[in-house]
Each structure stands twice: as structure tokens, then as C-alpha cells.
Amino acid sequence: MSFEWPWQYNFPPFFTLQPNADTRQKQLAAWCSLALSYCRHHKLYTLDVMEAQESPVFNNKKIERKLSMEAIQVVFEELRKKGNLEWLDKNKSRCLVMWRRPEEWGKLIYQWVSKNGMVNSVFTLYELANGDDTEGEEFHSLEEWMLLRSLQALQTDGKAEIITMDDGKGVKFF
Amino acid sequence: MDRFSWSNGLLEINETLVIQQRGVRLYDGDDKAKLDVGVALLSTHRLIWRDVKNHECCIAMPLSQIILFEEQAAGIGKSAKIVIHLQETSVNKEPGPYQNSKYSFIKLSFKEHGQIEFHRRLTEEMTQKRWENTPVSQPISAGTSSQAGRTRAVGIVGIERKIEEKRKETDKNICEAFEDLSKLMVKAKEMVELSRSIANKIKDKQGDISEDESYLLSMGIANPVTRETYGTGTHYHMQLAKQLGDMLQAPLEERGGMMALTEVYCLVNRARGMELLSPEDLVNACKMFESLKLPLRLRVFDSGVMVVQLQSHSEEEMIASALDNVTDKGSLTAEEFAKLLGLSVLLSKERLLLAEKVGHLCRDDSVEGLRFYPNLFSTA
Missing domain, CATH: 1.10.10.570 ("Winged helix" DNA-binding domain. Chain C. Domain 1)
Structure with missing residues (x-):
């Protein structure tokens, strides 16, 4: 298009x-x-x-x-x-x-998470942005800094927590 | 002795010195004169005596005063003398050392001789009467005001007199020059009268003359308001404003209700002819339009451009016309707009800027120049 x-x-x-x-x-x-x-x-x-x-x-x-x-x-x-x-x-x-502000991205991600019943699950940041599950979503292939910002916004709202893992960062949604 | 008068000791133009003799004492009749020993000079016109030391002290007497003269031989302890019998004193005699005297004769006493030669020469002169053939123009006198004395003055006094003379000459010339000017002014009045009568005649037979010419003639102001007639300051500017109000009405209407102040200035001064206005007076007069409730206004644009406009010429109309024109053409530059309205580029640009200011137009400033478009940002 x-x-x-x-x-x-x-x-x-x-x-x-x-x-x-x-x-x-x-x-x-x-x-x-x-x-x-x-x-x-x-x-x-x-x-x-x-x-x-x-x-x-x-x-x-x-x-x-x-x-x-x-x-x-x-x-x-x-x-x-x-x-x-x-x-x-x-x-x-x-x-x-940021054609979508971090809060907007966060909202989109959280919508996808709750729609798929994956609240209380843990994801790696790579999974969220590049995983097969998110293919077709708007936040797919979102740059990592942007993704991190979005999740930080969610964390401020108490809807997610960013976890530091061995090979990078992960996130848990509430 | 009362026949003598003070003299500057200088000879007149036609006068020539015949003989001079030192060591001469004057006698008033039989009495010694209250003058020292001096030099006796005989000229073709006068008998002159001058003090030896003080040259300022100098007296003279015209030879025409002499009736007869005789020699008086020297005696023991007495110098040789010449006795000179004189006529009655003339009424308008110049002042001299003696105002009056009881004697009608004088004596020249020759202390250092020379009386024989002096007597001989005096006899010659008295027979020849050369003073009659070549009379000096003015009475021989010591007066400084005498023309002849002045022309021959020497030294500092002479220089001063020359300067004075030059100054007077210059004064006279200046006076004459200005006299010419005042004559010119009188003529100028006549010229104004003439042009007025021509204008009237043309008014009577309108159509015989081209529109341009009649327009030019109509522009003339018959009685321009001047500082002479209305003094200085506010009153003058008020009168001027009133006159401007009258004369600018028609040209303003012709030009769409607005004229740049520079254009007004040219127009007004062309009409006034001789009594030119200063730019300052024009601005001051224009500032009075509002307080005098005249149908004109001085308007200063944001850019500093000053214009005179008709009061009826409202801003809204101006903006609306600018918008209409731009919408009609899609977009316009100031030059195109000026051509369209028959306005000056400066003023048409001011109108466009005004319309932009209120948000009806927007601009496209590119290498091709400044172009105005309808403000689609606002309407969309």
C-alpha cells in the first residue's frame, strides 16, 4: 500500500x-x-x-x-x-x-496480552517483538528501545514488571 | 586770522603745490598768532600753513580771499614779513583756529628767509588766478566727510574708509537685488491670477481641453496655507490639514481610497507650486485628520509605510477585496495584485499583508517570489 x-x-x-x-x-x-x-x-x-x-x-x-x-x-x-x-x-x-508514544504502544501490547489470556505470563523482549505469536501485530518488529519504553510505561501503571534475565530482559504482565 | 580753517593739508585733485617755505610764523594782524613756527605752503588754490612738529595742526585759506599783499623788510631783531590783506569772512566758513578776529590782515614772518621767492610766486599766482580756471569741486575744508578728502585718504584711515565704501556699495547692491525679487513676487501674483483666469475660462468651455490638462489645472491650489498666513505650530497644521482634506478627496477616490504618503507629498507640492511643504509639516498636518473629524486618515502599516486613506475606505472592504481577488486567481503576487487594482505595488502588498494578518491569506515564499494564497489551512 x-x-x-x-x-x-x-x-x-x-x-x-x-x-x-x-x-x-x-x-x-x-x-x-x-x-x-x-x-x-x-x-x-x-x-x-x-x-x-x-x-x-x-x-x-x-x-x-x-x-x-x-x-x-x-x-x-x-x-x-x-x-x-x-x-x-x-x-x-x-x-x-515515536509515531506512537510509549504509553500507546504499551496499551496495544497489553491489549494483545489480555486478549490471548496470557496475563501473569513471562515473555522475553525478543519473543514479544520478533516471536511468531506477535506476527501481524502492529508492535511486531518494534525496535527494542521503543519496546522497553512501552513496557516501562506499563510498569508505571502497575500492569507489568520488567525482569532482568541471563540473556537479556524479560517482562511479566499482571 | 579768522579766514583760516582747519585742513588735512592734502592737495585737491586740480591743485598743485607752488612753493613751500620753512620757519614761517603767522601773525593775526599785528599780534603773534598762538601758533608755533611752521611751514608755509603756496598752492594754485590756497595758502596753507602747517606746524613743524604736529602735522595734524594744519590750516588753509583760499587765495581768492586775498585782496592785496605787500612786503615788509626785515629790521633789527625782526624777520622779513609779507602782509596779506583779506576779504570779509564768508558766512559758511569751515571752523578754524580763530573764530573771529579784529584784524582784516595777516602777516607771514619768515624766520629762515625765503620771503623774496615766496612773494614772487604769490604774485604770480595772484595774477594768474589759476583757482578760477580749475575750481575744485568741493569747498576746501578739513572735514572728513568731504568726498575729495576721502578719495585721497592714506594710511589706516584710508583703508578703513575704503572698506566702509565697499560695504556701502555691497549694501546698495543687495538692496537692489532684493528689490528685483520683490518685483518678481509681484509678477508671481499676476501669474497666479492669470492661471486662475485661464482655469476659469477652461471650466466655462469644458471639453475643449483634454482631460489631462484640465486635471492638471484643477490641481492648482489658489490660496495655499502658508506659515506666513497661519503662523507656526498647531494652528498652521490644522489649516493645512483642512486644505489637504479638500484637495485629496478626488485623487483618493480615483486611486481606490488610498495613497502612499510620498505620493501625497508629490501631488500636494505640485499643486502648491511656489509655497512648498516640508515632509514634516505634511505628516504633522495628516496627523490632525482624526481630531479635526475630516474624512481622511493617516495610516501607518506595520512595515512603517504611511498612507493617507479615506475614512470610508474600510479595512474590512480592503481585506475582502484582497481575498476575493486572490481566490479568483488562485494565487497572487503583490505585483499582479497591483496591476489588477491599478494600485502601487507597495500599497497592494500592504493589503495582502493585512489580509494575511487577519488569517484570510497565507504565503508561499519561494525562489519565484512572494505569492499569496487563500488560507486553506484555516478553512480545511
């Missing part, structure tokens, strides 16, 4: 940071949603800002418009504020993109 671009993607003003505060807010919301859905569609978890500028998301070759570096930073900052992005370095050149 190919990625479906929003209408804004072909609207030239979308690629100019709007000076009007209200307009800019709406524009940024559209950008955040586009960036996240694009990453989700392509299962991207980390982004390099320099590469991002050349990626089709921020560079519409058809209408010959691309978002400036400054504007990309603004969009990323907006994502960070919403909790969908984390910088990996001080220079803000690389970032983690």
Missing part, C-alpha cells in the same frame, strides 16, 4: 513557515501529522535532520517546494513538545521518532 499524501503536500504555502500565528499553528499541526504518518508507514524510528530535508516528506519535487532547514527544526521541536520526538544529541542532528 503506497503512502497517501495529505492535500497540504501539494499546496505551496505549506512549505513556507507562515508568519500569522493562527495559520502557523494549523500548518505545524499538519506537518506533525504528515511526518508521523510517513514514519509510521515506513516504520522509521530514527531520523537524521540532514537526510530528512532530502526525503520526500519535506521535499516535494512535483511542485518544486521544500521545507527549509529552519522550518524542519520548528516542526521537530513541535513534535518534541507533543512527546513524539526525542533528540539523540545536543546538536539536534539526530532524533528518535
